[in-house]
Amino acid sequence: MFSGARNLRRTFIGIALLAVGLVAGAALAQEGHPLKGSWLGEWTGNQVLGDNILLILDWDGKAVTGMINPGTDNIRLTKASLDPNGWVVKIEADAKDKSGAAVHYVIEGHIENLELPNRQITGTWSSQKGRGKFAVARQ
Amino acid sequence: MNMRAAARIGALFAAALVARGAGAHHALAAKFDDTRPLSLAGIVTLVDWRNPHVHVFFNVTKPDKSVENWAVELESTVLLKKSGWSRTTLAPGDAIKVDGIAARDGTRQLWGSNVTETATNRRVLNVTDTAPRPPEVARPTPRWPDGTPQLGAPTSAGGYWAYPTSSVLMQAGAKVSMNGDGVLAKLADAPQVAPFQPWALGLYQHRQQRHLADDPSFLNCKPPGAVRQFQQPYGVQFVEDRKNKRMFVLIGSGNRNYRIIYLDGRARQGQVQGDDDNPLYYGRAVGHWEGDTLVVETSGFNEDFWFSNGGLPHTDKLSLVERFSRPNLDTLRYEVTIDDPGAYTKPWSSGWELKWVGGEELPVYFCQDNRS
Numbered sequence: 404m405f406s407g408a409r410n411l412r413r414t415f416i417g418i419a420l421l422a423v424g425l426v427a428g429a430a431l432a433q434e435g436h437p438l439k440g441s442w443l444g445e446w447t448g449n450q451v452l453g454d455n456i457l458l459i460l461d462w463d464g465k466a467v468t469g470m471i472n473p474g475t476d477n478i479r480l481t482k483a484s485l486d487p488n489g490w491v492v493k494i495e496a497d498a499k500d501k502s503g504a505a506v507h508y509v510i511e512g513h514i515e516n517l518e519l520p521n522r523q524i525t526g527t528w529s530s531q532k533g534r535g536k537f538a539v540a541r542q
Numbered sequence: 543m544n545m546r547a548a549a550r551i552g553a554l555f556a557a558a559l560v561a562r563g564a565g566a567h568h569a570l571a572a573k574f575d576d577t578r579p580l581s582l583a584g585i586v587t588l589v590d591w592r593n594p595h596v597h598v599f600f601n602v603t604k605p606d607k608s609v610e611n612w613a614v615e616l617e618s619t620v621l622l623k624k625s626g627w628s629r630t631t632l633a634p635g636d637a638i639k640v641d642g643i644a645a646r647d648g649t650r651q652l653w654g655s656n657v658t659e660t661a662t663n664r665r666v667l668n669v670t671d672t673a674p675r676p677p678e679v680a681r682p683t684p685r686w687p688d689g690t691p692q693l694g695a696p697t698s699a700g701g702y703w704a705y706p707t708s709s710v711l712m713q714a715g716a717k718v719s720m721n722g723d724g725v726l727a728k729l730a731d732a733p734q735v736a737p738f739q740p741w742a743l744g745l746y747q748h749r750q751q752r753h754l755a756d757d758p759s760f761l762n763c764k765p766p767g768a769v770r771q772f773q774q775p776y777g778v779q780f781v782e783d784r785k786n787k788r789m790f791v792l793i794g795s796g797n798r799n800y801r802i803i804y805l806d807g808r809a810r811q812g813q814v815q816g817d818d819d820n821p822l823y824y825g826r827a828v829g830h831w832e833g834d835t836l837v838v839e840t841s842g843f844n845e846d847f848w849f850s851n852g853g854l855p856h857t858d859k860l861s862l863v864e865r866f867s868r869p870n871l872d873t874l875r876y877e878v879t880i881d882d883p884g885a886y887t888k889p890w891s892s893g894w895e896l897k898w899v900g901g902e903e904l905p906v907y908f909c910q911d912n913r914s
Contacts (some may be wrong), residue, residue, distance in 0.1 A: 432758060435845035435857040436741060436884065464859055464884040487744025517748055518756040 430521035430541050436462035437514055437522065438485050438492065444539030446510070446528040451500045452476055458494075458539055471496055471508075478508075490514040492524050506530050510537050571725045572755035574615075574653040578644040582612060582652070583660065586636045591629035593618045593907055594760075596667070598657065600638060614640045614654040617669050620776060620905040624671040631666050632657070638666075646753075673705035673897040674872075681871035683834070686784065691834050691868045693780040693789070700903045702794065703874045703896035704777030711769055711850035712736065713890040724852020726750050735854070742855045742885040749853030758847055763909035765796045767823035768840070768849035768862060772876050772896065776905045789829065789836075794904040803827040803838050810841060821858050823847055836866040857884030872898040 433440050442458040449456075452472065460469040460483065467483035482495040494510040512526020521540050528537040584600035596616040601609050616622060619629075632638065637660035642652040657667045684696035695701040710724040712735045719727035726732060732747050749756060758764040766774055776794030783790065787806035793799040801824040808814065810828045821844035829838040841861035843849070849856045860882040867875045877893035880886070 432762070432764070432846040434758060434848060435855060437745060439845070462857065462884060464857070485741055487741050490744070517745070518752060 430519070432520050433541070436467075436485075437490070437517055438462060438467050438483075441542045442524060442539035443542050444523075444537075446535060446537045448533055448535035449528070451506055451530070451532050452498065456537075456539060469494075471498075485514075490517055492526070500532065506532055512537055569723045569725070569754035569757050569760060570653060571721065571723055571753040572757070572760075573645060573647075573651075574643045575646045576643050579641070580644040580652050581639065581641045583637070583639045584612065586632050586634050586638055587611060588634060589629060589632050591619060593620065594909060596622055598632060598638070598640075598654075598667070600640070610650060612640075612650045612652070614642060614652055614657065616654050616657070616667050618775075618907060620907050621669050621671050622667055624905075625669050627667050632659075637661055674899060676870075676872040676897070680869075680873075683868045683870055690831060691836075692782065693836065693866060693868060693874070694782050695779075695900070696871070699901045700779075701898055701900040702777045702779035702792075702902065702904050703772075704775070704794070704899050705897040706773055706876075706894050707896075708894040709773045709775075710852050711773070711854060711892055714892055720852065722851075723754060724850070725753060726852075735852075736880075737887045737890055739885055739887060745855045746853055754853050757853065759909070763797060764847040765799045765823040766793060767847050768825065768843060768856070768860065769878055769880070769892075770848065770850050771796065771801065771824075772894075773851045776907050777896070777899065779904045792904055795907055795909075797908050798906075799824070801827065803829045803836075805829050805831075810839060821845075825860075825862070834867055838862075838864040838866065840864065855885050856882050859884035872900075874898070 431440070438460045439462050440460060442460065444456060445454045446456050447454055457472050458469065459473055460467055467485060469480045469483055471478040471480070476498065478496045478498045480494055480496045482493070484493045485491070490513050492510070492512050492514060496508045498506045498508060500506050508528060508530045510526065510528045512524045515523045515525055521542070523538065523540045525538045528535060582602050584602040586598060586600045588599040590597040590599070596619055598614050598616065600612055600614065602612050603609050639658045639660055640652065640654050641656040642654040645651040654667070656665060658665050684692040686692055709722045710720050712718050716734045718731045718734050721727075726735075729747060729750055732750060733743060735746070738746060759766055759770070771778055771791065771793050774793070774795035778794060779792040781790040781792060787804070789803040789805060791801040791803065793801070804827065808828060810826050811817070821842055823844060823846070825840040826842040827838050827840040829836050831837070839861065843856065843858060843860045845856065845858050848854070849860065860880070862881075863879040865877040869875060874896040875893070876896060877891065879889055879891045881889040
């Protein structure tokens with residue numbers, strides 16, 4: 404039962420992400436702060452939240468803010484930064500697993516193809532529950 | 543098929559191959575390397591007379607007698623026409639010599655600074671367009687009956703503002719060398735250009751290192767919003783709607799875009815009912831007169847364009863205070879204070895002048911023409 408519900412949930416998220424991707428089509432222009440926008444991709448091997456991730460990032464002039472999987476898992480970022488020296492991205496967020504136990508995520512990567520609207524962030528994610536590759540593209 | 547027809551098709555095919563990528567409008571420095579001068583002689587095969595840039599294709603015979611088709615890229619039809627040239631100035635079969643600079647990617651293209659007819663030694667298709675010479679004695683500022691300066695044309699003969707004394711943006715007092723497109727002579731000077739936040743400086747340097755090749759004005763025909771409308775080669779025209787207390791700024795280089803400055807005292811919200819949740823390329827502008835100076839406050843910009851030549855970043859927190867004055871008929875003084883706490887550490891200012899081109903309407907120029 405639990406496994407079935409989880410599969411159903413994963414299917415739902417997958418369809419939602421696919422829909423976002425289809426609607427987004429070509430990435431919207433964004434010539435301001437390079438992190439601002441919606442990012443879609445995978446954090447491979449995430450047993451808690453699944454492989455797919457939708458990341459929303461914003462820039463308020465002083466800090467990067469944002470959210471992971473809005474509307475589904477709805478995880479607010481606790482820290483996010485961009486170092487223009489190498490365009491290094493660091494993101495932290497606190498989530499909970501199915502049992503309600505805290506899961507602290509750390510994402511480290513860098514921006515590739517900075518000049519493109521559909522630039523990417525590639526790197527790794529880690530938590531006390533696992534680690535893996537991280538890759539998202541701006542929509 | 544006879545030999546002549548076969549040769550013609552071959553030449554056109556070669557021209558098409560050379561032209562691949564030649565159609566896209568671009569910052570000159572992004573495509574051509576001014577450290578690689580190149581001179582070639584050959585026979586014209588095709589004249590592609592259209593905006594954004596005119597191309598002349600010509601066959602060059604190499605020492606081993608083989609023939610290569612080259613493309614020389616020239617200024618827009620607007621600038622060439624203003625310099626006295628037309629689509630019939632050169633024709634297939636004409637012998638020419640071309641001086642210019644080579645393409646960065648090694649393709650058979652050059653940016654032409656000079657094209658000479660070999661037979662007559664006449665320079666053709668070179669740009670001689672310069673700002674109109676102002677009269678010896680400054681002509682007085684045209685004014686409305688109530689004494690307010692006119693920023694537009696004082697007669698029905700028309701007129702517009704062009705030939706900015708600076709086509710680049712940097713903070714007042716900065717001593718930085720850059721070309722007319724805003725490409726820095728030394729990348730190390732970047733921090734002097736404006737009081738950048740670290741990410742904005744990094745992005746500016748990245749754009750500079752790529753010779754502004756990613757400029758959305760050229761790649762995607764994005765409008766020259768904000769400061770950039772006053773840095774354009776084809777100028778701007780003010781149309782004053784005194785009855786309805788608004789002023790239109792027609793943009794000569796942005797696909798016939800326009801901007802509205804409201805002078806009726808409304809809040810900076812665009813539509814009377816407000817539409818400030820919709821960020822725009824030209825933002826929302828309200829203005830008032832302080833003596834002989836029109837002071838315009840604008841905010842509500844989107845982040846989909848470069849707000850200046852040279853690739854300075856901005857965010858949707860950008861707001862401008864622009865001051866327009868016309869000290870005499872032939873001069874428009876433009877002063878701007880840029881406040882963008884999303885990209886810069888403090889407000890900063892700049893300014894330049896534009897020259898009056900009387901008795902003419904804005905040149906017609908559509909960036910989209912390069913997509914045809």
